[in-house]
Amino acid sequence: xxxxxxxxxxxxxxxxxxxxxxxxxxxxxxxxxxxxxxxxxxxxxxxxxxxxxxxxxxxxxxxxxxxxxxxxxxxxxxxxxxxxxxxxxxxxxxxxxxxxxxxxxxxxxxxxxxxxxxxxxxxxxxxxxxxxxxxxxxxxxxxxxxxxxxxxxxxxxxxxxxxxxxxxxxxxxxxxxxxxxxxxxxxxxxxxxxxxxxxxxxxxxxxxxxxxxxxxxxxxxxxxxxxxxxxxxxxxxxxxxxxxxxxxxxxxxxxxxxxxxxxxxxxxxxxxxxxxxxxxxxxxxxxxxxxxxxxxxx
Numbered sequence: 001x002x003x004x005x006x007x008x009x010x011x012x013x014x015x016x017x018x019x020x021x022x023x024x025x026x027x028x029x030x031x032x033x034x035x036x037x038x039x040x041x042x043x044x045x046x047x048x049x050x051x052x053x054x055x056x057x058x059x060x061x062x063x064x065x066x067x068x069x070x071x072x073x074x075x076x077x078x079x080x081x082x083x084x085x086x087x088x089x090x091x092x093x094x095x096x097x098x099x100x101x102x103x104x105x106x107x108x109x110x111x112x113x114x115x116x117x118x119x120x121x122x123x124x125x126x127x128x129x130x131x132x133x134x135x136x137x138x139x140x141x142x143x144x145x146x147x148x149x150x151x152x153x154x155x156x157x158x159x160x161x162x163x164x165x166x167x168x169x170x171x172x173x174x175x176x177x178x179x180x181x182x183x184x185x186x187x188x189x190x191x192x193x194x195x196x197x198x199x200x201x202x203x204x205x206x207x208x209x210x211x212x213x214x215x216x217x218x219x220x221x222x223x224x225x226x227x228x229x230x231x232x233x234x235x236x237x238x239x240x241x242x243x244x245x246x247x248x249x250x251x252x253x254x255x256x257x258x259x260x261x262x263x264x265x266x267x268x269x270x271x272x273x274x275x276x277x278x279x280x281x282x283x284x285x286x287x288x289x290x291x292x293x294x295x296x297x298x
Contacts, residue, residue, distance in 0.1 A: 001024045002022055002024055002025055003024055003025060003026055003027065004025070004026070004027040004028075004029075005021075005025060005027065005028045005029060005032050006029045006032065007029030007030050007031060007032065008029070008030075008031050008032065008034070009029065009032045009033075010032055010033050010036060011031060011032075011033075011034045011035050011036075012034075012035040012036065012037075013033075013036050013039075014035075014036060014037050014038055015038065016036055016038065016039055017038055017039065017040055017041075017072070018039070018040065018041045018042070018043060019033060019039065019041075019042045019043065020043045020044075020045060021042065021043065021044045021045065021048060021051055021053075021058070022045050022048070023045050023046070023047035023048045023049075024048075025048065025050070025051065026049070026050045027050075028051065028058070028060075028067055030088060030089045030090055030111075031089065031090040031093065032067075032068065033058070033068045033070070034068070034090045034093050034094070035071065035093070035094050036070070036071055036072070037071050037072060038071075038072045039070040039071055039072045039073075040056060040070050040072045040073050040074070041053070041056030041070055041073070042056060042057070042058040042068055042070055043056065044058070049062075050062055051067070054081055056070055056073055057069050057070070057073075059081075059084070060088075063085070063086065064083055064084055064085040064086065064106070065084070065085065065086040065087070065088050066080060066084050066086070066087050066088060066091055067088045067091060068088070068091055069091055069092050069095065071094065071095050071096075071097065072097070073097065074097065075097065075098065076097065076098060076099045076100065077098065077099065077100045077101075077102065078092070078098045078100070078101045078102065079102040080101065080102060080103055080104050080107070081104065082104040082105065082106055083104065083106050084104050084106055084107060085106055085107060085108045085109070086107070086108060086109040086110075086111060087107070087109070087110050087111055087114045088111050088114070089111035089112040089113055089114060089134065090111070090112070090113045090114065090116070091111065091114050092114055092115045092118055093113050093114070093115070093116050093117055093118075094116075094117040094118070095115075095117075095118050095121075096118070096119050096120055097120070098118060098120065098121055099120050099121060099122050099123070099143075100121070100122060100123045100124070101115070101121065101123070101124040102125075103124060103125060103126065103127050103130075104127065105127050105128070105129060106127075106129070107127050107129065107130055108129065108130060108131050108132065109130070109131060109132040109134065110130070110132065110133050110134055110137045111134045111137070112134040112135045112136060112137065112157070113134070113135070113136045113137065113139060114134060114137050115137060115138050115141055116136050116137070116138065116139035116140055116141070117139070117140050117141075118138075118141050118144075119140075119141070119142050119143065120143055121138075121141045121143060121144050122143045122144060122145060122166075123144075123145065123147070124138070124144065124147065125147045126147050126148070126149065126150055126153070127150065128150045128151065128152055129150070129152050130150055130152055130153055131152055131153060131154045131155065132153075132154065132155045132157070133153060133155070133156045133157060133160045134157050134160070135157040135158055135159055135160065136157075136158075136159040136160065136162065137157070137160045137161075138160060138161050138164060139159050139160070139161075139162050139163060140162070140163045140164075141163075141164050142163070142164070142165045142166065143165075143166050144161075144164045144166060144167070145166055145167065145168065146161055146164060146167050146170055148171040148172065148173060149170070149171070149172040149173060149176060149179055149181075149186070150173050150176070151173040151175040151176045152176075153176060153178070153179060154178055155178075156179060156186070156188070156195060158216065158217050158218075158239075159217060159218055160195075160196075161186065161195075161196045162196070162217075162218035162221060163199070163218065163221060163222055164196075164199065165199050165200060165222065166199075166200050167196075167198040167199055167200050168184070168198055168200045168201060169181070169184035169198045169201065170184060170185060170186040170196060170198055172186065177189070178190055179195075182209055183206070183209070184197075184198045184201055185197050185198065185209075187209070187212070188216075191213070191214060192211055192212055192213040192214065193212065193213065193214035193215070193216050194208055194209070194212050194214070194215050194216060194219055195216040195219060196216070196218075196219055197219055197220045197223055199222060199223050201223075201225065202225060203225065203226065204225060204226065204227045204228065204248075205226070205227065205228040205229075205230075206226055206228070206229055206230070207229075207230040207232075208229075208230065208231050208232055208235070209232070210232050210234075211232070211234070212232055212234075212235060213234065213235060213236045213237070214235070214236060214237045214238075214239070215231070215235070215237070215238045215239055215242045216239045216242070217239035217240040217241055217242060217262060218239070218240070218241045218242065218244075219239065219242050219243075220242055220243045220244075220246055221241045221242065221243070221244045221245060221246075222244070222245045222246075223243075223245075223246050224245070224246070224247050224248055225248060226246055226248060226249055227248045227249065227250070228249070229243070229246070229249055229252055230253070231252070231253065231254065231255055231258075232255070233255045233257060234255070234257050235255050235257055235258050236257060236258060236259055236260065237258065237259065237260040237261070237262075238254070238258060238260070238261045238262060238265050239262045239265065240262030240263045240264060240265060241262070241263070241264050241265065241267075242262065242265045242266075243265060243266050243273070244264050244265070244266070244267045244268070244269075245267070245268060245269040245271075246268070246271065246273070247268055247269055247270045247271030248271065249268075249271065249273055250271070250272065250273060250274065251273070251274050251275075251276060252266070252273060252274075252275055252276065253275075253276040253277075253297070254275055254276065254277055254281070254283035255283075256277075256278040256281035256282075256283070258281070258282055258283055259282050260282075261282065261283065261286045266290075266292060272293065273292075273293070274293040274294060274295060275287050275292055275293065275294040275295070276294070276295050276297055277294050277295070277296060277297065278296070278297055279296045284296065
């Protein structure tokens with residue numbers, strides 16, 4: 001008697017149109033049906049006490065979690081039922097059908113990579129009451145125009161909006177005590193960190209706000225328009241991939257206050273970035289250790 005369907009159990013099973021879940025199944029792992037491109041429905045048989053199916057979408061009725069949205073379901077607008085509190089990790093990952101998601105007022109959490117790689121997703125309005133936006137939740141949603149961050153959001157995990165190439169600006173409800181927007185960027189107030197720069201901004205020059213102590217991972221990654229970037233004195237850390245593939249950026253001064261620099265923070269795809277550093281600073285050491293072009297400032 002089948003009781004447990006493990007994590008990634010049927011990932012990329014492209015030949016299957018419909019999955020039928022028997023009444024005996026009481027555990028289904030994350031991403032169990034991810035990347036099944038032809039899958040149009042997940043059906044639960046009568047008598048299952050944990051899982052149910054709504055229009056072919058798999059729901060955990062006990063935790064009120066949307067577990068999986070079939071990738072082959074032929075709809076461009078995904079309307080999620082009211083009462084759903086969580087979208088499970090990777091529930092929509094890689095879905096190229098949907099262009100819009102209607103998120104319910106009941107939603108509290110968007111799980112890790114829930115919508116990552118949804119290339120055609122343009123709109124997903126975040127509801128009041130949402131508290132958690134998981135790691136890489138909207139990662140590589142190339143067409144997404146991010147909606148305002150509600151007052152209720154308490155945690156935006158790393159990479160949540162990385163590589164949203166159509167983002168012209170981020171905005172945050174002014175009453176949110178944890179996050180803010182400034183000059184179109186998304187900031188974490190608690191950690192004085194710049195989390196995301198709007199990659200569709202036409203700006204050629206940008207100055208990070210004074211008082212910022214950290215640049216988050218992927219914060220400027222794939223920003224191909226910036227030709228000048230000014231980092232504030234007092235900055236302490238620069239995350240992984242933070243300025244990766246900023247190919248128009250030719251020179252960058254890294255303050256000596258920066259103590260931590262993540263992997264590939266300054267790696268370029270086609271450009272050639274020269275770091276401006278102080279002799280003996282952590283940035284100087286980083287440049288030498290990673291064979292990056294640098295100039296020592298007097």
